[in-house]
Amino acid sequence: DAKTTQPNSMESNEEEPVHLPCNHSTISGTDYIHWYRQLPSQGPEYVIHGLTSNVNNRMASLAIAEDRKSSTLILHRATLRDAAVYYCILRGGADGLTFGKGTHLIIQP
Amino acid sequence: KAGVTQTPRYLIKTRGQQVTLSCSPISGHRSVSWYQQTPGQGLQFLFEYFSETQRNKGNFPGRFSGRQFSNSRSEMNVSTLELGDSALYLCASGSTGRFGYTFGSGTRLTVV
Numbered sequence: 001d002a003k004t005t006q007p008n009s010m011e012s013n014e015e016e017p018v019h020l021p022c023n024h025s026t027i028s029g030t031d032y033i034h035w036y037r038q039l040p041s042q043g044p045e046y047v048i049h050g051l052t053s054n055v056n057n058r059m060a061s062l063a064i065a066e067d068r069k070s071s072t073l074i075l076h077r078a079t080l081r082d083a084a085v086y087y088c089i090l091r092g093g094a095d096g097l098t099f100g101k102g103t104h105l106i107i108q109p
Numbered sequence: 110k111a112g113v114t115q116t117p118r119y120l121i122k123t124r125g126q127q128v129t130l131s132c133s134p135i136s137g138h139r140s141v142s143w144y145q146q147t148p149g150q151g152l153q154f155l156f157e158y159f160s161e162t163q164r165n166k167g168n169f170p171g172r173f174s175g176r177q178f179s180n181s182r183s184e185m186n187v188s189t190l191e192l193g194d195s196a197l198y199l200c201a202s203g204s205t206g207r208f209g210y211t212f213g214s215g216t217r218l219t220v221v
Contacts, residue, residue, distance in 0.1 A: 034209070043113075043199045044152070046209030087152075096142050096154035096165050097201075097210065 004088045009104040012078050020073040020103055022088030027068050032091045035062065035073045037084040038102070044087065047073065083107045111135065113202050113213035121219045127188040130216045134181050134202030141183040142210065143175060146197040155198075158183055190220045 005023040012018045024033065035047040048055055048062045050071070055062040061074040075082055087102040114133040122128050134141050142157035142165075154167040158177035175185040181202075187194055197217050201210035 036209075038152075043201075043212030043215050044210075046211065049209060096157045096167060097144075097152075098154060099144075099152035101151060 004090060004100055006086070006088055006100065006103045008101065009106065011106040011108060013108050014080060015077055018075040018078045018082070018105065020075075020086050020088075020105065021070065022072070023070045024088070024090055025069045027090055028092060030092055033062065033064060033068075033071050034089045034091050034097070035060070036087045036089065036097070036099075037082075038087070039081075039084045044099075047086070049091075078105075078107050080107050080109060113200055113211050115198075115200050115213035115216050117216060118214065119217045119219075121221060122190050124190055124192060124220055126190050127186060128190060128218060129184055129186045130198055130200075130218070132183045132185075132200030132202075132213060134183070134200075135204075135211055138202035138204050138211075139181055140203040140210075141177055141181060142201045142203075143183070143185050144199040144201065145169075146199060146215070147195075152199070155185065187218075192220050194218065195220045 032049050032051050034049040036044040037047050038044045048057050048060050050062045050064055063072045085102040085104050087099050089097050116131045140159045143155040144152050146152045156166045156175050157164050161177045172188045177183045197215045199212055199215045201212045203210040
């Protein structure tokens with residue numbers, strides 16, 4: 001699986017938007033970009049995924065660069081419940097997920 | 110609909126023993142994968158099953174094995190337990206290859 005690079009941690013204020021970056025310069029044409037998050041003491045939770053176009057769902061938006069070498073997960077209005085580790089993962093086929101270290105998101109009240 | 114169910118939630122075993130963990134996927138999901146999470150190594154992929162066949166395997170010793178039954182329920186087994194096997198073991202189920210997995214809450218295994 002191609003590798004992803006994310007900042008170790010980010011901090012944001014409650015009720016403000018959060019932009020979580022992910023670099024994946026070796027992405028292949030068939031790799032989907034997936035985002036998961038893990039809240040304390042819970043299993044990972046699927047957030048969103050995309051291939052080429054930007055995607056929106058009830059949890060977040062995913063903005064994918066035109067060359068697909070980077071992407072950004074956008075939480076439009078962060079709450080304290082969004083404090084978690086966020087993982088950006090490339091998925092090329094029907095195989096397991098390769099988790100990196102992720103970004104530890106801290107939300108300040 | 111019911112989520113992914115893992116049993117037991119907590120387990121304490123002695124070095125050298127073996128352990129079996131169980132995972133019931135979301136109804137209709139045919140893919141089940143297993144992960145190990147430790148503070149030092151993070152989340153690591155163990156193996157994935159689809160329709161009772163192991164499709165992929167991570168870089169773990171042969172002491173780690175699994176299987177999937179015709180109803181998609183899965184078990185993983187660890188033989189000859191070592192202290193380093195202490196971890197949170199997570200199961201995830203999915204319906205098709207490229208889309209999201211749903212994870213269970215995990216089984217916390219402590220080896221003493």
